[in-house]
Structures are given as structure tokens and as C-alpha cells.
Amino acid sequence: MSALLIKEAALVLFAEKGYDGTSLAEIADEVGLKKQSLYSHFKSKDDIFIQLLTETFVIEYEREKEFLQTHFADPLFDYLWKSLRNYTERYQTDSRLKFWLRLSFFPPYHLHDQVMQSLYAHIQQVDALYLQRFEQAVANKEMKEENAQTATIAFSALIDSICVELVYGGKEKAETKLQAVWTVYWNGIT
Amino acid sequence: MSALLIKEAALVLFAEKGYDGTSLAEIADEVGLKKQSLYSHFKSKDDIFIQLLTETFVIEYEREKEFLQTHFADPLFDYLWKSLRNYTERYQTDSRLKFWLRLSFFPPYHLHDQVMQSLYAHIQQVDALYLQRFEQAVANKEMKEENAQTATIAFSALIDSICVELVYGGKEKAETKLQAVWTVYWNGIT
DNA sequence: GTCTATACGTTGATAGAC
DNA sequence: GTCTATCAACGTATAGAC
Numbered sequence: 001m002s003a004l005l006i007k008e009a010a011l012v013l014f015a016e017k018g019y020d021g022t023s024l025a026e027i028a029d030e031v032g033l034k035k036q037s038l039y040s041h042f043k044s045k046d047d048i049f050i051q052l053l054t055e056t057f058v059i060e061y062e063r064e065k066e067f068l069q070t071h072f073a074d075p076l077f078d079y080l081w082k083s084l085r086n087y088t089e090r091y092q093t094d095s096r097l098k099f100w101l102r103l104s105f106f107p108p109y110h111l112h113d114q115v116m117q118s119l120y121a122h123i124q125q126v127d128a129l130y131l132q133r134f135e136q137a138v139a140n141k142e143m144k145e146e147n148a149q150t151a152t153i154a155f156s157a158l159i160d161s162i163c164v165e166l167v168y169g170g171k172e173k174a175e176t177k178l179q180a181v182w183t184v185y186w187n188g189i190t
Numbered sequence: 191m192s193a194l195l196i197k198e199a200a201l202v203l204f205a206e207k208g209y210d211g212t213s214l215a216e217i218a219d220e221v222g223l224k225k226q227s228l229y230s231h232f233k234s235k236d237d238i239f240i241q242l243l244t245e246t247f248v249i250e251y252e253r254e255k256e257f258l259q260t261h262f263a264d265p266l267f268d269y270l271w272k273s274l275r276n277y278t279e280r281y282q283t284d285s286r287l288k289f290w291l292r293l294s295f296f297p298p299y300h301l302h303d304q305v306m307q308s309l310y311a312h313i314q315q316v317d318a319l320y321l322q323r324f325e326q327a328v329a330n331k332e333m334k335e336e337n338a339q340t341a342t343i344a345f346s347a348l349i350d351s352i353c354v355e356l357v358y359g360g361k362e363k364a365e366t367k368l369q370a371v372w373t374v375y376w377n378g379i380t
Numbered sequence: 381g382t383c384t385a386t387a388c389g390t391t392g393a394t395a396g397a398c
Numbered sequence: 399g400t401c402t403a404t405c406a407a408c409g410t411a412t413a414g415a416c
Contacts, residue, residue, distance in 0.1 A: 020210030153370035157351035164350040180343035188378030
């Protein structure tokens with residue numbers, strides 16, 4: 001059994017049931033092992049979790065960076081819209097997104113500070129990517145001659161609200177909300 | 191020891207550490223009892239939780255309703271702005287808000303369906319309150335002759351994003367975000 | 381109502397045979 | 399690397415003395 005498969009199983013369970021709600025026995029069971037055998041691959045439950053969290057931030061950042069590079073030349077409208085749709089599309093199938101939403105919001109109590117520190121760094125990096133595109137948009141006069149910072153912050157808030165809806169409302173409700181929010185947002189920045 | 195005080199202690203702990211992260215021993219300890227004594231007041235841990243959740247939805251709805259009645263005649267701008275500031279003001283001191291955010295997003299796994307059912311009903315009720323005011327605003331020409339429904343949904347999304355920021359960013363970051371989001375939102379609906 | 385005592389499963393984790 | 403055996407600590411919950 002590879003450590004990778006164990007982590008994948010853990011990712012799904014953590015995303016679905018939270019850290020405290022997931023036991024090592026469940027994780028082991030999912031990959032057909034006894035819980036004791038997990039200790040050949042990880043030195044503790046925290047170890048599994050921290051590894052997953054770290055990897056997740058790397059993966060998510062790379063995804064955003066690649067997205068920016070691929071779509072930088074697209075019109076602002078398309079760029080932002082595609083970026084948003086990305087979330088609703090992925091949420092259903094991608095446990096990693098669920099994992100990071102859930103465990104960033106509400107990390108295990110004893111790891112709170114550590115998680116938050118990583119989270120802030122990640123958000124800052126991602127916001128910086130979007131800011132680049134918004135500054136370009138201001139220069140191109142694709143949007144109101146307003147603070148690109150404001151548009152960035154509001155856009156990241158928009159993503160947050162969609163994620164919230166995905167978490168408790170599911171995809172259909174999120175799509176409805178996305179449409180309303182997007183209308184107002186685009187109106188607001190142009 | 192009154193059941194009320196026990197529930198208050200449980201509320202704070204659930205809000206801070208989640209359902210699985212909070213033990214009956216901690217709750218009891220907080221009010222100076224042994225964990226076994228809690229069973230004189232509640233028949234299970236779930237019982238405490240469900241009571242808190244039910245009460246919370248009632249209290250929050252009453253709060254919103256009263257707010258609407260008190261400020262219905264205010265200009266739309268003031269009405270919405272005050273409503274938003276309410277969240278950032280309360281979040282620091284009011285554990286009930288934290289409780290409902292956390293436990294609605296991520297309820298204990300075995301109570302997921304039950305919690306979600308109550309949550310949807312609550313959200314629907316609150317959205318209906320806001321919709322009333324937005325329809326009035328359209329009639330008053332306080333905003334663009336657009337769908338009041340869209341403005342309502344977008345506003346509730348706005349609240350969500352502020353709550354997210356309150357959860358993981360704290361009050362200061364939430365204030366910054368609020369300002370940016372509000373600028374774009376108001377621009378977007380007028 | 382609160383306590384002590386207790387039951388009993390589950391938790392994360394370690395030791396050692398194979 | 400995986401297993402069995404084992405552990406101490408903690409989880410929720412019950413019974414019964416006071």
C-alpha cells in the first residue's frame with residue numbers, strides 16, 4: 001500500500017467528516033489495512049493531515065497560476081467568469097476543494113494557529129495573481145478606473161460566497177447564486 | 191445548575207471547537223459539574239446540540255424580523271449597510287453567531303440531514319424578509335429597475351462572504367473586505 | 381440534582397512476530 | 399510493511415447512593 005493511496009482516502013474522509021469526525025480506523029479500512037499499519041507510512045494522524053494541507057496549498061496555487069497564464073489574454077469578463085465556473089464544476093468531483101474549504105475554515109483545534117498561518121500565506125499568493133489581471137484590466141480600460149485592489153478583494157469575496165453555497169446548498173443552488181452575484185459584480189466594476 | 195447555563199457553556203465550546211471537538215466533560219467542567227450530572231438536564235449530547243440549534247434559528251430570525259421592522263423606512267443604503275455592520279459587530283462577542291456559522295456549515299456527520307433541513311427553512315425565511323425590503327426599494331426607485339430577487343440573492347451572498355472572512359480572517363480583515371464588497375455591490379444595484 | 385462508581389466501545393499510538 | 403496483541407486515555411451513557 002502506497003502512502004499516496006492512504007492520503008487520498010484520508011482526504012475524502014476529512015473533507016466529508018472533518019478531522020475529529022474521521023478515525024484512523026476508517027482511513028485504514030478504506031484502503032484495506034488495519035489502523036496500526038498506517039504507522040509504517042505516517043508517524044501520526046496529525047502527520048497525515050499536515051501533509052495533505054501542505055500539498056493542497058501547493059496544488060491549488062499551481063492551478064491558479066496556470067489558469068492565469070493560460071487565460072491572461074482573454075477579455076476580463078471571460079477570464080473571471082471561467083475562473084468562477086471552475087469552482088462550481090470542480091466541487092462535485094474534487095474532494096481536495098472540499099477538504100481545503102472545510103479544514104481551512106475549521107481546522108482541528110490544536111492545530112489552529114499552524115493552519116491559519118499557511119492559509120493566510122496561500123490567500124495572499126492567490127490574491128496577488130488576481131491583482132495582476134485586474135491591474136492589466138485597469139490599464140486596458142476594461143473596467144472602471146477604480147482601484148484594482150477593490151475589484152480583487154470583491155472578487156475573492158465572490159468566490160467565498162459561492163464556496164459557502166457549494167458547501168451547504170449544493171451545485172444547483174450555487175449556480176443560481178452565482179448568476180445573481182455575477183450580474184451585480186460585473187455591473188459594479190464596469 | 192440551570193439547563194440554561196449549561197447550554198450557554200456548550201454554545202461557546204461548540205462554536206470554538208466544533209461538535210466532535212467538544213466533550214461532555216469539558217462542558218460540565220465549564221459550569222463546575224461532573225459530566226454525569228449533565229444527564230439530569232439533557233438526555234444526550236445530541237439533545238443539547240439540537241436544542242441549541244433550534245433556539246438559534248428562532249433567535250436569529252426574530253432578530254432579523256425586528257431589524258426589518260425598525261429600519262424599514264430607512265433609505266435602502268442605510269438599511270443594508272447597518273444590516274451588514276451588524277454581523278461584524280456581533281461576531282466578536284456573540285458566540286451564537288459563530289455557533290450557527292460553524293455548525294450549519296459542518297454539522298456532526300450523523301445529524302447532517304436534520305441540520306440541513308432546519309438550515310434551509312431558516313435561510314428561506316430570512317431571504318423572504320430581505321426580499322420585502324428590496325421590492326419596496328424597486329417600487330421607490332431607490333435602485334435599478336431590476337429584479338429584486340437578484341439583489342436579494344446577491345446581498346445574502348455578500349453576508350456569506352463577510353461571515354467567511356470573520357471566521358478565518360478576524361474582524362479587521364472582514365472590515366477591509368466589507369468596504370470593498372460593499373462598494374462594488376452598491377455600484378452594481380444602483 | 382449532584383455525586384461516585386461503573387460499563388463499554390473507540391480513540392491514537394506502541395511493541396514485536398512474521 | 400502488515401499483521402496481532404496490547405495499551406492508556408477518553409468518549410458517551412447508565413445505575414444507584416445521598
